[in-house]
Amino acid sequence: MNKLLVALGLAATVALVGCDKDKAPETGATTGEHLEGAANQAGHDISNTTSEAANDTATAMDNAADATAEAANTAADRAENAAEDAKEAAKDATAATAGAVENGAANVKERAQQ
Template sequence: MNKVLIALGLAASVALVGCNKQKEPETGATTGEHLENAANQASHDISDATKEAEAKTQAATDEATSKIEAAGNEAAAKTEAAAKDVKNAAKEATANTAGAIEQGASNVRERTQQ
């Protein structure tokens, strides 16, 4: 009975050691080749991600530049309109002042002639 148990123990040990053997990858490539391929793929993935990030950054920069330019143009147009309003108001105030002076002078002449 002991011999049977010892034989079973040895068979189990051999089976376990046999199962732990590393099999070659199904592709026939070595582990080093798999690692090299994985490194190449990672390099390509990083390159692609970098290009995508660069494109998105450029698009965001272009959009921001466009919005800043539009805001600058709008501010310039509003400043020009305000300057025209100030100029027109100054002309009107000058005309009103001149009219008031003429009216005052006319009133003074009438009084002096009476």
């Protein structure tokens, strides 16, 4: 009895599935047409995603290039400022040394005159 019920259940399932395949979808398109449409849509989706990824990558590269250029300019400005500071320090040191030498010479001259 159980085998008969299982066989009838399988037959009913096959009949329903078979009828469902023969029946046209609600849009009137065949299953093949639906699959073709889905494949076309997937192709467009992949193309759009690839294009968006390329644009995002280009934007990121532009931003990185801008940031690198800005960092290079900042470093150049700081190096220029450091060089100017070093130049001023060298002038001050030279002036201080010259003053010390003149002062020492004056002291020697004064002692020599005494």
